[in-house]
Each structure stands twice: as C-alpha cells, then as structure tokens.
Amino acid sequence: MPDHSVRPAPPEAPQASPGQNLSGLFRGTDEAQALKDPKSGKGIALTSVPAFVAGAELADLADTNDRIVVLTADLAHANRTIDFGIRHPDRFFNVGVAEQNMISIAAGMASTGLIPYAATFAAYAALLACEQIRTDCAYTGMPVRILGHHAGMSLGFYGTSHHSLEDLGIMRTIAELTVVCAADANQLRAILRASLSHPGPMYIRMGRGRDPQVYAEPPADFQIGRATRLREGTDLAIITTGSEVHPSLAAAERLAATGIGVRVIDMHTIHPLDTGEILAAAQQAGAVLTVEEHNVAGGLGSAVAETLADAGVAARFRRLGVPGVHVVLGPPAALYAHYQLDAAGIESAARQLLAGFGRPT
C-alpha cells in the first residue's frame, strides 16, 4: 500500500526573477548567513555560483591538451557541456539518449590515447551504464571520466527514476574505479584539473549545478584520495561529501555557537578512501557523524563504518542519509529538510548523537 502518512512537503521557496541571486533557493537561506571561510575565518558571500562549469573548464583545459574529448547523451544544455562543444566542436559528441553506448564509445576512444569525459544524469551513468563502466572502463583501466550530474535526489519531484541514491554504493565496489564527489563548482574545477593526470577511470559525482559555494576558489591543495579538513573541533567529527559539505559546515557553525566543537571533513574521494583521516577523526573526537545525499546503505557512511570496524576503533557513530526508501515527492529544498539533510537536520542529528554519549547538547 502506498504510504500516505507523510505530510506534504512545504512549497519551494519563491522563484527568483531574472538576474536575482539564486543561491538561496535550493537550501535554507538561514544557513548561508553562518558560513565562514574555513581558513580565513571571513564570512563567505554566497554569490550565485554558475551552473555547470565542467563544460567551460574542460574547454579551457582542452585549449592546451588535445587529448580531451567530451561526450553527452542528449543533455548538452542541461549539463552545459555545450560550452565545450561550442569551443571544440571536433572533440564533442552527442550520442543521443544512449548512455550505455556513450560509455563504451568513450572507452574505445580512450584506448587510442584520448581522455574522454562522458556526462549524463548520475542515475543513468551509474545505474543504467553500470556494467559498461565496470567492464569497458575499469576492467580495461581506460582513463574515462564519467560525470554523473544531478546526483542524489537533486532532481526532486522528477522522482525516483531520476534519483541516484545508490551510485556511490555501486561505484565504490568496482575495482580500480576512482570515485570523487564535487561539493561545488570550484572543487569541481580542481577535480577536473587533477583528473588530467590521474591514471585509470573516474566516476565524478556532481550535484544539480546550483550548489552553494564552499570553496572560494579551486583549492590549490586538492588531491584525489586525500580528504580536506574544513574545520577543526574536538567534540564531534562530521565526515561528509559532495552536496552535504555546505550544510554540514553550516550545522557546525550552529553547534559551535552553543559550545560544541565540530571537525568537518570533506571526504571528496570515496574510493580510494582516506582511511587515515577517518581513524584520526574517530580517535580524536570520539564521535563520528557521516552525512551524504545517498542511501545510508552502501555509501560514504558504510565506507566509514567499514574503516572503523576493520581497525577496531570504537566511536559513537551515526550515518545520516536517506533511510533506504524511495523518497517522497517534493522539490529539492523540501526533500533535504524532510530527510534531515539540511543544516537544521544535521545539527539535530549531531545533538542526538552527542546526547547519547554524555556530551553537552
């Protein structure tokens, strides 16, 4: 029977008029005020972050690198890979609605020395073309970069057919496949730059392209496989990735205001995992909260739990994510609130975790 017990989600925030700052529309606007640059301590002005930058960034990189090619599956405008296509039409391929064909074509191209970037909805990259990624890209060691955008439930009321809340769980079990999540446009730029010299295939998970800014500029110290510590604190460690980095930082600010120190770790690389950073966080804070826009089964939280269990490190622990359901219908912002994946929800989960742990709440 359908579950009608869930109350209808609140309506989406009012639409912006043209030219208006859009950044507040897709997360609660309150959390935006609290953000500070983790290094300088200065407040971050949440300017409107351009939608998808991958097309433009790859076009820039391709000006000096003739190995780059870009493919998409009838989403050139939705993911802005058209920005690449306009500048490098000879190296841009739209295969139509045929994701499996796209991934295998990319693999064939890579076998001749090219570095293909293949972009489509994360749901169709990681789920529909999963076997092509495994067999044609990972098994062969081909340097194909799969750009899985609109990941998680960021397509909101498009529904489960368009959500990818399983992709991290699937992708991280594929041998020799590097799995990286972009928290914002600037980190995505850094990931793409690093990808040029990275051996083997990569699955690069991206949001809806309207992600609020976390990094003021492409982090110069970005390294695939090395987590980024964004904030220090001794009472709790939040280990998060991708779209949840921003609200996790906002939640940490709120907790700090009541005297709870939170370390926030951007675990951008899910595979291979920076286990040293996880173990250090657990040992130093004693409490670990993982936050991800993904089912709690199989994703970042599972990977962190495996790491702690394998090492015999005990810590108060909770995985925050979508609790293994096909999500209710609603616009993205309402969905994040509904599943406790906004700043308020993360703050609440953190307080519950610590309350059961004899720590101040």
Place this chain on the structure above:
Amino acid sequence: MRGEIRTYPARGTKERAELVARLADRAKFIRLETVRLAEIPGAGHYTGTFSAAELIASLYYAELRYRPDEPGWPERDRLVLSKGHAAIGLYPVLADVGFFDHRLLDDYTRLGSAFGDHPDMRKITGVDFSSGSLGHGLSVSTGMALAGRIHGLGYRVFCVAGDGELGEGQMWEAAMSAGQFGLGSLVCVVDRNGLSIDGPTEEIMGIEPLADKFASFRWDVQRIDGHDLDAILDAYDRLEPPGRGRPQVIIADTVKGRGVRRMEGDVGWHVGRLAGADYDEVIAEIRAGLQPLTAGGHDA
C-alpha cells in the same frame, strides 16, 4: 586516409589460389588449436569459434594492417572481438603472427594465466580491446573510429560480432550512432551462424531481415558465405575507402561448428568437451579440411 587500398590477386590467378590455400590452412590451424586448448580446462566454445575461423584467418593473415613488433602502432587497424567467446581461436593467431610466444598458451585458463575464455587487453599483447560481455563491441569500435577521425589517422576498425548478441540493444545504439557519425572507417563483420545458446536465433529472438536493419541504420551492407575465402576477400576488396561517410557491415552467413561434422549446426555444442577417441577423430576431420555440409548445416 588509408595508406593503401589493398587489392587482392584476381580470382583464377596462381597468386589468388596460393593466398586462399594459405588462409584455408590458417583456418584449419585455428580449429586445431581451439580443440587443443579446450582440453586444458575441459570445456570450450568450439562451435562459435569454428564458424568464425575463416573470418578471423582472413582478417589477420590478409586484411588487417598491424605490426607485431610495434603492437601500439597508432596507425594499425583495430580488431574488436565483440563475440569474445571466440577468443580461443584468436589467441593462437596472435601468437602465430608474432605478438607473443605461443608456448604461453599452454597455460590457457590455468590459475594466473593471461588467457581466459574471453580476451583481456591488459594481459595479452595484440588484443585491441577486452570483451566478453556481449553487445559492447560495436560501441567500443565506434569510439575507436571516432578517435581515428580526431587523430587524423586512416586506420580501419573491424568489429567481429556474433548474431546472438544482436539481441542486445546497445548493438543498435552503436549502429545508429555509427550511421549518424558517418564512420566509413568502421566495418562490422557479423558471424551469422544462426544459433545462439538456446537454439536458432529466429526461434529464440529473430533478427532478420538483418541486411534491411543495417541498411535502415545508414550502413552499407554486403552479405556473403562466411566460409568461402574467395567471397570474403572479394568483400574486403569491395569495402569503400575509410574516408567515405557510411559504416559498412559484412554479414557472413556461416555454420556454427563448421569443419567438424558432429558439431555443425548442433546447438548442444555451444560449450562442450571432446573425450578420448572423439578427440582424435575430430583432429583428423579438421585436418581433412572443410567438407560438403551435412543435413544439419545452415544452407543444406
């Protein structure tokens, strides 16, 4: 552009007869090696390899341009064995033409061997792409052909596909895109042996009219007897230059198990094992060369 357009000696000439005899001998070699290697694990994809023996022999000993002493030669023609289960017939050829020492094949399928039932490009020199999962090869070949255009190289890409795998939707995604992109350098050779694992393709999931299907996807189509080496060479000769704007398919009508009477047209031999006296009989039969088809044969 392609460096040379290969024109084979005309039919009726001594040179042609010698070439065909040489290819027939190498097709025999493929069958003999398949039987030998399959004894190691005790199972083998005999029949789908036998149906492709003349096709594989004619490609590696006549049509393809490659350099065994420079396996990464950027301008080489590529071969993607989309029907990866015929790899048991490909390995001996790669060794024979000089990509690696044939003695490596003695470890076929053994623990740690490079050589399994399906080919692995990272372990085996001369394999242009790994395969095994049906339906992928034509997409991979399309990518290689597009890359050739980007690199400005005139190589051809040959995709050897089974007919059963044409049930995979991805094959038709690839066919559609190759037509759209106008990939004249792409040649798909379909081993049309008429049988998939569970029975005749036309009973399990019909794929005819196959020529019309490819033509409607904007491919140039040839249909030949895939065991007639003269017909195969003629088909290669008729291929348009790779710079031309349409992909090309050679539908090769073949007989699954061709060359071993008990296997010809027998669906039960897709994977099988020979035993004792049967083994010697089969070896003798292969050495005798192709005989007129039996009642179970495709065009009998």
